[in-house]
Amino acid sequence: xxxxxxxxxxxMTAMEVLREEYGEKFSxxxxxxxxxxxxxxxxLSNIEKYGVLVYFAHPYSSWERLKMKGITAFLDALHxxxxxxxxxxxxxxxxxxxx
Numbered sequence: 001x002x003x004x005x006x007x008x009x010x011x012m013t014a015m016e017v018l019r020e021e022y023g024e025k026f027s028x029x030x031x032x033x034x035x036x037x038x039x040x041x042x043x044l045s046n047i048e049k050y051g052v053l054v055y056f057a058h059p060y061s062s063w064e065r066l067k068m069k070g071i072t073a074f075l076d077a078l079h080x081x082x083x084x085x086x087x088x089x090x091x092x093x094x095x096x097x098x099x
Contacts, residue, residue, distance in 0.1 A: 008043040015047055027051030 003014045019026045027050055034055040035041040045054050 006038070006040045008040055011040050012043050012046065015044070019047075019050060 001014055001017070003010050018030070022029050030047075030052050032053045032055060033044065033047065034057060035044055036057050041056070048054055
């Protein structure tokens with residue numbers, strides 16, 4: 001999606017279009033948003049009311065955006081492993097015990 005301007009209204013309008021497009025799935029698709037401290041992102045924290053975490057990188061530290069993506073991927077992997085240990089493995093063990 002191309003955002004027409006570099007101002008808070010343009011960014012928030014684009015975010016609202018995405019929120020309407022994804023509906024209830026918005027916070028599942030966009031779990032976190034990381035932005036720099038540019039003035040165009042000054043209203044971005046308002047998105048948190050829809051269940052999306054918003055992070056701001058420090059000025060001149062664009063590497064932090066990549067670092068946060070890595071951390072988010074790691075946490076997602078842990079969540080999947082947590083589901084594996086809680087949901088899948090116990091049912092397999094109970095199947096083995098009753099067989």
